[in-house]
Amino acid sequence: MKFNILEEDKMRELGFTDHAKTRWYLCKRLRDKITFNMTISKKSLQGEIDVLDELCLQPYPYETIQNEASNVVKKGVDEVINNLKKAGVIVE
Numbered sequence: 798m799k800f801n802i803l804e805e806d807k808m809r810e811l812g813f814t815d816h817a818k819t820r821w822y823l824c825k826r827l828r829d830k831i832t833f834n835m836t837i838s839k840k841s842l843q844g845e846i847d848v849l850d851e852l853c854l855q856p857y858p859y860e861t862i863q864n865e866a867s868n869v870v871k872k873g874v875d876e877v878i879n880n881l882k883k884a885g886v887i888v889e
Contacts, residue, residue: 799888800837800844811884815839827873828866831857837886848874 802808802821813821823835830852837844848870850857859870881887 798844798846800842801885801888802837802839802842803885807884808886811881811886813837825873825877827870827877831859831870831873833874833877835881846878 803811808815808821811823812825813823815821819839821835821837821839823833825833827833827848830850832849832851834847834849835844848857848859849855857870859867859874878887882889
């Protein structure tokens with residue numbers, strides 16, 4: 798997956814922050830205590846995506862769990878990623 802940085806106003810409109818001035822950060826709540834987190838380096842355009850269980854501060858293995866909650870999370874992850882692709886932040 799490759800990442801692109803848009804104009805500052807557009808990044809902020811999408812929900813990104815840059816409190817750490819070297820990178821853009823996005824956090825979206827997918828479920829009660831499950832979040833989608835994306836970080837993109839402003840310099841290298843390297844990025845990473847984490848889906849976290851905020852209750853125990855661990856990755857949430859939504860792709861390996863087969864239940865209703867993980868299906869809701871997977872649908873949310875797909876929606877966030879598709880929106881970021883449409884905006885041009887994620888490029889394949």
